[in-house]
Amino acid sequence: MTEKRYNSFSEELKREFGCRVHRISVDAGFTCPNRDGTVGRSGCIYCGGEGSGSFGIARGLSVTEQIEHGKEVMVRKYKAQKFIAYFQPYSNTYAPVERLRLLYDEALAVRDVVGLIVGTRPDCLPPETLDLLADYARSTYFWLELGLQSPLDKTLEFINRGHDFAAFTAAVKGCRERGIRLCAHVILGLPGETREEMLATAGILNDFRVDGVKVHLLHVMKETPLAELYRRGAVRVMERDDYVGLVCDFLGRLDPAICVQRLTGDGGRDHLVAPLWSLAKFEVLNAVDVELERRGTRQGSQLQK
């Protein structure tokens, strides 16, 4: 495989552990303040309601059982040697600190689990929770994943995020003060945003000195408010070539120190309405590699020296 023209997460893991490390998604049964009525009930307009990757709790599996099952699959498929428990669906800090500690410790107690990734919203990080996460940041390989999606309040309002950009700013500050490694999620192709506005997000991530980024493509999933808007023609999705070009420009403006953990989304075949081209995820990633090569650009190459 040729060297990536961006600072990929697989390279980061290889540097850190020197062996094959894979993430295993864990559903610990959390909910979300934008679903349970604390902030809202209808959720973000693109959210399918069951939370992406929600599977374990529905089958009645404990955290340990989910990880053990995931390990078997990863060893068989990828010959993985070490694992990171990824608390993924919904808001995985949305519970009292004592419960969080029990769940995270349970994951870390499984053999060959060498780290934790915890995904959440900026408004689910009170100081006592940040202090707890800082303990893990000191004692294990730890990432906090934080949904930004867009830095524009007009967009956050349109997509019904239930928090504003200031909430993200405050959460980043809390993480920085405590040495918590932070990965921001952003969505490209959100309704009402210009290309320049989307690209400007890269500069904002640089300014915040986040450690990682996950770039998602806007997906329209079945039975969401976004699907209804799409059906009425009120929103559009991106064409593949436009998305690939946009991602290459985004990478060009992104600080090369930021670890790129994802460059397209993962809408499941059974639930995806559009864009269907995104199902061929590896083709999209290859197209990004080919386009960066053709342009002769790489992550950070459009930044002023």
Ligand code: SF4
């Ligand atoms: S924050 Fe996540 S789980 Fe909550 S409504 Fe939005 S997409 Fe769904």
